[in-house]
Amino acid sequence: MTSVCVFLGSSTGSNPANAEATIALAHELVARDLTVVYGGGAVGLMGLLADTALEAGGRVVGMIPRNLFSREVAHQGLTELIETDGMHERKALMYDRSDAFIALPGGIGTLDELAESATWRQIGVHHKPVGVLNIDGYFTHLLAWLDRVVDDGLLSSENRAQIHEAETPGELLDLFLADDGGTAPKWDS
Ligand code: AMP
Numbered sequence: 348m349t350s351v352c353v354f355l356g357s358s359t360g361s362n363p364a365n366a367e368a369t370i371a372l373a374h375e376l377v378a379r380d381l382t383v384v385y386g387g388g389a390v391g392l393m394g395l396l397a398d399t400a401l402e403a404g405g406r407v408v409g410m411i412p413r414n415l416f417s418r419e420v421a422h423q424g425l426t427e428l429i430e431t432d433g434m435h436e437r438k439a440l441m442y443d444r445s446d447a448f449i450a451l452p453g454g455i456g457t458l459d460e461l462a463e464s465a466t467w468r469q470i471g472v473h474h475k476p477v478g479v480l481n482i483d484g485y486f487t488h489l490l491a492w493l494d495r496v497v498d499d500g501l502l503s504s505e506n507r508a509q510i511h512e513a514e515t516p517g518e519l520l521d522l523f524l525a526d527d528g529g530t531a532p533k534w535d536s
Pocket residue numbers: 353354355356357358385386387388389390393411416420453454455456457458460
């Protein structure tokens with residue numbers, strides 16, 4: 348594992364625990380010599396992640412769709428900023444350039460990216476670890492919903508187990524290292 352993609356809010360939000368967790372994750376990634384891959388924004392928790400990792404001497408790669416966000420939104424101080432022709436190309440590149448995916452607290456954009464990276468893992472498009480940092484119980488309801496989906500037979504317990512969860516960055520990255528990249532069968536037959 349040499350690079351980790353982080354999905355997180357383009358807003359800062361109101362809970363200081365989310366900013367603290369963003370800073371802690373940035374430091375942990377840099378301490379482990381992992382390149383940070385993210386959506387390329389200078390705003391919100393996204394900007395905080397990038398600034399913190401860069402200040403700590405880390406490498407940060409951002410992918411941002413050309414013409415979709417205003418110029419001020421793109422972070423101009425990254426190790427590498429890649430402009431793409433749209434959201435789909437951007438996502439494909441984020442997935443290609445990363446060895447694992449972490450969701451920190453965020454909004455609909457974060458949920459979309461988490462859901463897509465987990466979907467792609469369960470159908471074997473990639474074999475990379477996916478997980479959430481459950482800061483201050485932020486993802487507890489989502490994780491409980493996933494358990495309900497398993498109970499109702501719409502998600503296998505093996506695929507559910509591929510969505511890792513932890514409360515600290517170090518714990519989550521250790522779970523990733525133990526992930527064998529396997530793909531459980533999505534369908535019974
Ligand atoms: P949200 O959670 O709705 O704030 O959206 C955050 C996620 O969507 C990030 O992980 C980004 O990849 C993408 N995204 C949303 N807004 C922006 C933005 N202004 N600049 C760059 N990426 C964004």
